[in-house]
Amino acid sequence: xxxxxxxxxxxxxxxxxxxxxxxxxxxxxxxxxxxxxxxxxxxxxxxxxxxxxxxxxxxxxxxxxxxxxxxxxxxxxxxxxxxxxxxxxxxxxxxxxxxxxxxxxxxxxxxxxxxxxxxxxxxxxxxxxxxxxxxxxxxxxxxxxxxxxxxxxxxxxxxxxxxxxxxxxxxxxxxxxxxxxxxxxxxxxxxxxxxxxxxxxxxxxxxxxxxxxxxxxxxxxxxxxxxxxxxxxxxxxxxxxxxxxxxxxxxxxxxxxxxxxxxxxxxxxxxxxxxxxxxxxxxxxxxxxxxxxxxxxxxxxxxxxxxxxxxxxxxxxxxxxxxxxxxxxxxxxxxxxxxxxx
Ligand SMILES: [Ca+2]
Ligand SMILES: [Ca+2]
Ligand SMILES: [Ca+2]
Numbered sequence: 374x375x376x377x378x379x380x381x382x383x384x385x386x387x388x389x390x391x392x393x394x395x396x397x398x399x400x401x402x403x404x405x406x407x408x409x410x411x412x413x414x415x416x417x418x419x420x421x422x423x424x425x426x427x428x429x430x431x432x433x434x435x436x437x438x439x440x441x442x443x444x445x446x447x448x449x450x451x452x453x454x455x456x457x458x459x460x461x462x463x464x465x466x467x468x469x470x471x472x473x474x475x476x477x478x479x480x481x482x483x484x485x486x487x488x489x490x491x492x493x494x495x496x497x498x499x500x501x502x503x504x505x506x507x508x509x510x511x512x513x514x515x516x517x518x519x520x521x522x523x524x525x526x527x528x529x530x531x532x533x534x535x536x537x538x539x540x541x542x543x544x545x546x547x548x549x550x551x552x553x554x555x556x557x558x559x560x561x562x563x564x565x566x567x568x569x570x571x572x573x574x575x576x577x578x579x580x581x582x583x584x585x586x587x588x589x590x591x592x593x594x595x596x597x598x599x600x601x602x603x604x605x606x607x608x609x610x611x612x613x614x615x616x617x618x619x620x621x622x623x624x625x626x627x628x629x630x631x632x633x634x635x636x637x638x639x640x641x642x643x644x645x646x647x648x649x650x651x652x653x654x655x656x657x658x659x660x661x662x663x664x665x666x667x668x669x670x671x672x673x674x675x676x677x678x679x680x681x682x683x684x685x686x687x688x689x690x691x692x693x694x695x696x697x698x699x700x701x702x703x704x705x706x707x708x709x710x711x712x713x714x715x
Contacts, residue, residue: 397680398688400623400642401650406450408441412631413527413582414643415469420446420636424456424468425646426482431455434462435485438477459500459509463488467527467582471534476501477509478528480539490514493522497539518566524550532587532637534560538570540581545569548577552594573616574607584633588687592616593633593642604632604644610678610692639687653684655705663705671698 406414411427423441432439437460439453459465459477464485469478481487481495488498497515502508514520515528524542531538535557540550546569555564569575570583578597585592589612596605596619604626607619626632632644641648657667674682674694683690685701 397654397683397690399652399654400626401652403625403629403644403647403649405647408450408453408646411439411453411646413467414631414634414646416634416636416643417470417474418472418532418637419474422470422474423450424470424477425453425631426466426468426479427453433457433460435464436466436482438465438468438479456509459512461488465498467529469529471530472532474505475503478515478530479512480526480528483524483526488512492517492520494524495526496520497525497528499528519555526550527582529582529584529634531585531589533589536585536589537564538583538585539567540579540583541567547572547575547580549597550579550581551575552580552583554583571616574619582631582633584635586635586687586689587637587639588691590687590691591635591689593622593635594619595630595632601628602630603627604629608689639689651688653688653690653701653705655684655702655708656710657681661710663702663708663710667702668699671702 410429411425413426415424421443425439426436427439428436432455438456440456441450441453443450464482465479466482467480476499478497478499480497481491483495487495491514497519498512499515500509500512502510519525519539521541521543526540528537528539537555538552541553542550552570552574553567554570555567557564574580574592576596576598580594580596583592583594591606591608593604593606595602599621604622605619606622607616609616621627622632626644626649629645632642634643635641640651642651655663655667657670660666671682671694677694678692679694682694682698683692685697691697
């Protein structure tokens with residue numbers, strides 16, 4: 374392809390990305406959590422426990438799972454402790470804590486040896502405990518149909534625990550790791566068979582670590598589709614709509630590893646060992662202040678699906694301009710905001 378044509382396509386793609394990624398929310402500066410080296414954060418529903426994997430000193434060998442706790446959401450995270458009843462000299466990674474805090478999903482990490490007793494290559498595992506104060510039990514292999522003799526990694530549960538997403542390189546995908554999903558209609562039901570998340574999400578490159586936002590309208594994931602391991606996201610208008618074409622996250626998240634889990638209230642994106650604020654764009658007319666003019670824009674689009682005004686709940690809205698958006702605007706009323714180029 375001619376260089377000029379390639380450049381034109383690149384510029385068009387970047388313009389499209391900027392518009393989609395910043396249509397109604399943006400990201401703040403990453404805030405380091407002060408926990409040192411690690412990746413793939415999973416925070417409990419009450420936000421008092423934070424799990425991650427790390428190959429830091431003091432572990433049982435290769436990657437291990439670690440947890441940090443705090444007394445209240447206003448306290449800093451405490452010093453991490455090793456989950457020594459779960460870990461081994463093999464490589465544990467990608468922890469995911471259940472809503473009740475009593476089941477911990479994880480997998481064989483993609484660098485390092487796999488623990489024994491699996492179905493072959495990397496597998497998904499879980500451990501349980503009787504109460505939040507009990508130690509974790511011995512890991513159990515998730516078995517079929519989650520695991521195969523091939524590669525499975527990165528188990529994640531949606532916030533409502535009705536969708537389980539993991540990555541697998543099994544046949545029936547689009548090449549290398551793909552995101553697969555199991556669903557159930559209630560938490561008492563058994564999981565349905567794994568379904569490939571399809572070519573709108575998956576690529577011929579590695580696609581893994583898929584995380585649904587609490588409202589199910591944004592999917593964050595990691596992918597090697599651009600040549601390097603990077604952070605991507607895709608959105609959908611409702612949970613019944615197809616996913617939009619994925620877009621890369623803006624820097625610095627784009628180049629960070631472990632980007633994907635969203636806090637229960639939708640205000641933070643965990644990225645590496647940091648949290649990144651997810652901010653609704655409340656200065657609707659971009660004049661540098663949130664005021665009556667922005668309120669008028671919301672009123673003018675009341676009841677429509679205008680994305681500009683759809684700023685709540687969650688920073689990306691819910692597909693309709695209503696009182697939820699007024700509430701978000703009211704929280705930021707009279708804030709001065711740096712002007713943007715629109
Ligand atoms: Ca280990
Ligand atoms: Ca396997
Ligand atoms: Ca793939």
